[in-house]
Amino acid sequence: xxxxxxxxxxxxxxxxxxxxxxxxxxxxxxxxxxxxxxxxxxxxxxxxxxxxxxxxxxxxxxxxxxxxxxxxxxxxxxxxxxxxxxxxxxxxxxxxxxxxxxxxxxxxxxxxxxxxxxxxxxxxxxxxxxxxxxxxxxxxxxxxxxxxxxxxxxxxxxxxxxxxxxxxxxxxxxxxxxxxxxxxxxxxxxxxxxxxxxxxxxxxxxxxxxxxxxxxxxxxxxxxxxxxxxxxxxxxxxxxxxxxxxxxxxx
Amino acid sequence: xxxxxxxxxxxxxxxxxxxxxxxxxxxxxxxxxxxxxxxxxxxxxxxxxxxxxxxxxxxxxxxxxxxxxxxxxxxxxxxxxxxxxxxxxxxxxxxxxxxxxxxxxxxxxxxxxxxxxxxxxxxxxxxxxxxxxxxxxxxxxxxxxxxxxxxxxxxxxxxxxxxxxxxxxxxxxxxxxxxxxxxxxxxxxx
Numbered sequence: 023x024x025x026x027x028x029x030x031x032x033x034x035x036x037x038x039x040x041x042x043x044x045x046x047x048x049x050x051x052x053x054x055x056x057x058x059x060x061x062x063x064x065x066x067x068x069x070x071x072x073x074x075x076x077x078x079x080x081x082x083x084x085x086x087x088x089x090x091x092x093x094x095x096x097x098x099x100x101x102x103x104x105x106x107x108x109x110x111x112x113x114x115x116x117x118x119x120x121x122x123x124x125x126x127x128x129x130x131x132x133x134x135x136x137x138x139x140x141x142x143x144x145x146x147x148x149x150x151x152x153x154x155x156x157x158x159x160x161x162x163x164x165x166x167x168x169x170x171x172x173x174x175x176x177x178x179x180x181x182x183x184x185x186x187x188x189x190x191x192x193x194x195x196x197x198x199x200x201x202x203x204x205x206x207x208x209x210x211x212x213x214x215x216x217x218x219x220x221x222x223x224x225x226x227x228x229x230x231x232x233x234x235x236x237x238x239x240x241x242x243x244x245x246x247x248x249x250x251x252x253x254x255x256x257x258x259x260x261x262x263x264x265x266x267x268x269x270x271x272x273x
Numbered sequence: 274x275x276x277x278x279x280x281x282x283x284x285x286x287x288x289x290x291x292x293x294x295x296x297x298x299x300x301x302x303x304x305x306x307x308x309x310x311x312x313x314x315x316x317x318x319x320x321x322x323x324x325x326x327x328x329x330x331x332x333x334x335x336x337x338x339x340x341x342x343x344x345x346x347x348x349x350x351x352x353x354x355x356x357x358x359x360x361x362x363x364x365x366x367x368x369x370x371x372x373x374x375x376x377x378x379x380x381x382x383x384x385x386x387x388x389x390x391x392x393x394x395x396x397x398x399x400x401x402x403x404x405x406x407x408x409x410x411x412x413x414x415x416x417x418x419x420x421x422x423x424x425x426x427x428x429x430x431x432x433x434x435x436x437x438x439x440x441x442x443x444x445x446x447x448x449x450x451x452x453x454x455x456x457x458x459x460x461x462x463x
Contacts, residue, residue: 026442064452067396068403068445070334072418079291079333083326086293086300091322152408160408257293 032065081225084148085259092143132270134247138239141263145200145233147171149193159188170197175205192223196230203233208240232260235267244271281347288329289336299329303348307355314359324362327396328354331389338385349375353382354390361393398458402451410444417441 034040035048052058070076132140147170152160166181179201186194199214215234218226231250238247248271251264258264287295304325311321331354335341343350353373371382371390382390403411409430416426427434452458 025446029442029445061449063392064395064399064449067392067399068414068448069418071396071399072415074419075291075337076330076334077415077419079330080326082291082293082296083300083329086297087304087322087326089297090300090304259293259297261294262297 028061029065032062033069035062036066036069082259085229088146088148089259091146131272132267133272134239134242134244137267137271138236141267142203142236142240144204145197145229149197159185162188166194166197170201173204175201179205179207192218192221192226195221196226199230200233203237203240206240208237211237212241228259231258232264235264239267247271277346281343284347285332285336285341285343288333291333296329299347300325303351306348307351310352310355311359315363316359320359320362324355324358325351327358327393331358331386334389335386345378345380346376349373349378349380353380354386357382357390358393361390362397364394394457398452398455399448402448402455405451406444406448409440410447413437413441414444414448 031040031048035045040048052062147167149163149167152163162181162185166178166185169175169181170178179198182194182198182201185191186198195214195218199211199218202208202211202214212234215230215237218230219234231254235247235250238244238250248268251268254261254264284295284299286292287299304322307325307328308318308321311324312318316324328351332351352375353371356373357371371387373380403414406414412430413426416429417423421429423434423437426432427437430437432440
């Protein structure tokens with residue numbers, strides 16, 4: 023059998039498109055042919071791993087995992103000074119801090135810029151460098167990744183903008199917005215997040231809405247930021263954080 | 274039913290429905306223990322994070338296929354899956370075990386879970402070679418397996434439908450061929 027026909031038959035079998043007789047004949051062929059069974063298994067794995075629902079789940083898990091990494095880092099930073107001070111000094115320091123900041127602790131309200139400082143973390147670079155092989159787009163992408171990873175956000179925003187103009191992939195658009203926000207260009211970042219939110223590519227909608235809310239906080243637009251956070255559904259990956267911001271944000 | 278059992282059942286349901294809040298809860302409660310176990314078994318934190326992600330995906334696939342109900346604690350179930358994935362990743366087949374007693378909780382993986390564990394090295398092999406494909410191939414195959422219509426793929430990529438079909442076959446052929454040429458392929462079980 024020609025390879026193309028064989029692949030088609032395997033795909034049809036996996037997708038249950040063969041009729042009863044074709045299915046029976048293919049299964050008897052498989053029983054007698056170990057290589058064919060191995061091939062089928064491999065195709066099944068590829069089908070399953072690239073299926074839309076598994077991909078969607080993987081994207082969600084990556085986001086959550088990045089979130090837990092950021093929290094771990096923050097907690098390590100918070101804990102380390104007390105460890106150095108030792109338990110008794112730490113208690114004394116905590117008491118002093120408590121006395122100084124008691125009024126704030128009783129009234130947990132935050133200004134928009136305080137909320138932004140508390141919740142904003144530059145989005146981590148999750149793209150991988152590619153081998154260039156003389157490929158212009160890969161070269162540009164590698165430069166953009168390096169600029170973003172090294173905190174050269176102005177350069178990164180321009181490069182990701184160029185990449186988006188070249189192939190229209192929303193991945194580049196969202197990184198352009200993240201780079202603008204990291205470069206304190208909140209107003210421009212909001213426009214780019216809006217473009218992501220208006221695109222049909224829903225992979226980045228949750229991420230864009232969270233960062234758009236933060237960008238609005240950064241630009242002091244509390245009312246619009248609240249509107250953005252109020253629209254988060256309970257399954258939004260930043261729902262809990264948004265609720266905390268809404269609860270503590272000054273009017 | 275105890276509150277722990279109710280919570281575990283809610284977690285399984287949450288994985289089945291890809292509920293972000295539940296997934297967040299699972300990550301906060303279970304992932305640190307898995308990271309600690311993998312670090313004790315010669316892995317680093319990133320290995321542990323990757324294995325944990327694959328374990329959640331394995332549970333999701335299981336939930337999707339069967340009318341699955343937990344017969345042990347979620348923690349024990351997650352740990353035995355992660356152990357198996359970790360051993361498979363390290364090709365340490367001797368230590369593969371599908372039943373275990375974890376904190377006095379007897380855990381047994383059924384046949385479909387065992388199949389998933391055994392296919393894990395194939396999955397890793399395929400991922401290795403998929404990553405090495407040219408971007409255009411990865412794009413076409415990803416869209417095809419995500420069940421996007423050929424006409425839509427053609428429109429998105431500014432190609433004719435016939436060309437997309439041809440490319441899809443060529444890309445898949447290259448992927449399969451590269452996997453078959455990998456020295457690990459011969460060792461894989463059917």
